[in-house]
Amino acid sequence: MKAFQYLNPKTLPEALAAMALPGSVAYGGGTNLLDLMKTGAATPDGLVDLTGVQALQSITLDDAGNLRIGAAVRNATLARAPLLRAHAPMVAEALLSGASAQIRNMATVAGNVLQETRCPYFANPDAACARRDGGQGCDARVHAGREHAVIGWSEACRAVHPSDMCVPLVALDAKVELSGPEGVRLVALSDFLTLPEETPNRRNLLGSGEIITALVIPAAATALAGQSRYLKVRERTSFAFALVSAAAAVQIAGGKVIRARLALGGIAPKPWRVPEAEEAMVGRAATPETYRMAAEIALQGAAPSGDNGFKIELAKRTVARAFEWAAADVPGLGRDLPASVFDTIPEA
Template identity: 50%
Template sequence: MKPFAYVRAGSVTEALTAHGGRPGSRYLGGGTNLVDLMKLGVERPETLVDLTRLPLDDVEETADGGLRIGSGVRNSDLAAHPLVRTRYPAVTQALLAGASGQLRNIATTGGNLLQRTRCAYFQDPAKPCNKREPGTGCGARDGIHRDHAVLGHSAHCIATHPSDLAVALAALDAHVELQGPGGIRTVPVTGLHRLPDAEPQRDTVVAPGEILTAVLLPPETAGLPSRYRKARDRASYAFALASAAAVLDTDGGRVRHVALAFGGLAHRPWRATTAEELLLGTEPTEDAVRRAVDAELARAEPLRDNAFKVPLARNLARDLLNALAAGPRT
């Protein structure tokens, strides 16, 4: 065990000071990802700054009809919240598809979004991994990569982002609130996570020392029909091989608003902008949906052992969009 300092912050300002933007500092929420990585020797922090006593555990309705979700809200509480269930059902569905009930009871909203990849090469310090140790190579590219990316990957990293919640939030046009020494800024969820490019060690655009303090769900997507679906190797407690979240609203038989995001396919939630552009303003027939989804996934670059993910994601997206186009079950 590597010794580390522990600070239980009493305020956001105290937490920012204790962290100080130092490379050896880490924020601790539920710990369901960070503590595992410490046990594996992947994370070796010098200082842990505990955020669990901060007033970041409320779900509040905003003046414009959206929701502000504190980053410390537990996944189980968020999934069960009546305003989330009724206005943003894809969020509830995504959370209930993730992990086990025990983990949802401790995992936090902010931690869920900032969790790191579950790539076996990243999690094993004995294996090469550019994300864990830049310049050592990507062991997964020529190794075991069945679960890895088919979109947006690079020669340096083919890992996928594991969050179910992030996919639903990307489709719902959510933003995150980041607070640092220089103040507060907001970033769209679609821009929070990075593609690996030549710097796979940088998962997100969060600056050193910044705290993700809240998720902001907008009023524009409140109450719109939304769904989340996930394909995995077993019925529970497994990360997505592929997943999809969709929002679809029609007016006079034509698409007035559409959003589609994929999970399990890339280093970040993948917003399917090509498919959305093809569907907007059209009649959402099965043929129109098929053409739009196919056009989006034409960009996929599967590897030796994960080409199956492309038709899997295609079928998930088609089923979701067709179900939303058909309207609520009676």
């Protein structure tokens, strides 16, 4: 591992000053970054440990009812927070479906957003990877498989964003609060994470010297809290990344959909959301046929990037089932967490 300087600021101004040093990278739980430093895929000159900054540790509701989650809050802490369970339970469900208990105890929410793809060529500095080195190569071009994208990918990169947490966050219009030398700004999470296109090494909109200081889930999310689910399909029941996942929320009145939210994970370089799919559901009967129709719209343009065409149909079926789960959810009641694909659809 390349040598680095370790800095542990206690305040936000100290953190920003440390981030201004050349080669500095923000450090949270280390569960992804330290691993990549061991393989040689990441070579920071300095780690700025943000977990000691008190201002980044809180989970609060503001006067307008927006839920603000400090960047250094651990995934396990957030998943158990009563404020989150009431505001956006499918985010808790997604968090608890991710990684292992040990890793959830360590990983921070900002690190969850900024974590790198688990494409094996990204982690291996001897492999060609435009996402890592900004060149033209991509060893996944001829070796893409079940862990690679089927939508939103480009000739330069087939990587998938691996987060579970970000999928329901994108569905709920969550924002990223960024602080840097230019001040503070709020960016929609769905814009913050970018598609690879021609420049896959630009993976998000983080500016030089900037850090994530918080995630914000808008107050409007609470209206969907009672009928929302995160469904993750993976190759073993626990401690595996999603082959495909879906965050689905649906408000129903008189048997008809009045509002829907949908985002997919495991299939694209960022959580995949297609507003047209949600809009097309409005006014239609809350039935499996409607959910399937939304899935068809959400996956329009999907194409295998290798030996992974099965993920397209799997994604559609996952969407339909996630909506069935969401529709059957009992508003105001807690539920067993986390979800398993082997669970039966609960009785409405």
